[in-house]
Amino acid sequence: MNSTIIVLSDTKDVVDEHEVINQLFENGLEILHIRKPKYSTQELRTYIEKINKNYRDRIVIHSHHELCVPLKLKGIHLTERHRKKNFFRSWFMMQWIKFKRPDIAITASYHSPNSLLKHNPGYTYIFLSPIFDSISKIGYKNTFNDETLQVALKKTTFNVIALGGVDYSKLEKVKEFGFKGCALVGSIWHTQSPVAEFIKIFDKWKLLENTVSA
Numbered sequence: 001m002n003s004t005i006i007v008l009s010d011t012k013d014v015v016d017e018h019e020v021i022n023q024l025f026e027n028g029l030e031i032l033h034i035r036k037p038k039y040s041t042q043e044l045r046t047y048i049e050k051i052n053k054n055y056r057d058r059i060v061i062h063s064h065h066e067l068c069v070p071l072k073l074k075g076i077h078l079t080e081r082h083r084k085k086n087f088f089r090s091w092f093m094m095q096w097i098k099f100k101r102p103d104i105a106i107t108a109s110y111h112s113p114n115s116l117l118k119h120n121p122g123y124t125y126i127f128l129s130p131i132f133d134s135i136s137k138i139g140y141k142n143t144f145n146d147e148t149l150q151v152a153l154k155k156t157t158f159n160v161i162a163l164g165g166v167d168y169s170k171l172e173k174v175k176e177f178g179f180k181g182c183a184l185v186g187s188i189w190h191t192q193s194p195v196a197e198f199i200k201i202f203d204k205w206k207l208l209e210n211t212v213s214a
Contacts, residue, residue, distance in 0.1 A: 135186025
């Protein structure tokens with residue numbers, strides 16, 4: 001997996017959200033995760049249809065997974081609720097989706113370094129959070145030990161994306177830990193200029209990548 005920056009939508013609606021999303025894609029965003037837990041299937045479909053159709057193959061959805069087939073989306077994300085409470089329904093849905101779309105991206109979230117040492121069922125990548133104190137969730141604080149985290153990242157078979165509190169000032173640390181990429185939430189949606197902030201972070205990330213590979 002190539003190192004990448006992912007943006008997650010805010011769980012609540014944001015002013016000019018679709019305009020911002022389209023501009024993020026125009027400025028290099030590779031993957032958008034849509035998290036709208038209170039949306040019905042039709043509401044989520046309408047939300048996605050307001051995004052430029054050319055970018056649908058960069059969209060991963062966290063709910064109403066069946067939409068990924070007719071809308072030709074990049075993939076689906078399995079939350080802890082999907083993996084535990086609705087295991088059998090999720091399993092059958094995954095089989096149907098994978099039958100229809102063998103190339104579909106399937107992602108998940110974990111919250112402890114020990115989780116990285118579990119069997120990898122074939123996820124395209126996973127989020128590990130919170131790596132830093134969350135910007136978007138008050139009181140959601142990092143409890144990881146840096147050394148334990150680095151050891152787990154070296155041993156894991158997962159492609160691990162850093163989530164939680166990642167902003168411009170944390171990018172070097174994310175690289176040092178050894179993550180495959182980072183995911184942005186509060187650093188985008190809780191700022192005056194989401195697109196400008198994304199461009200700043202994106203440019204720095206690419207610069208760090210080039211420095212490491214040089």
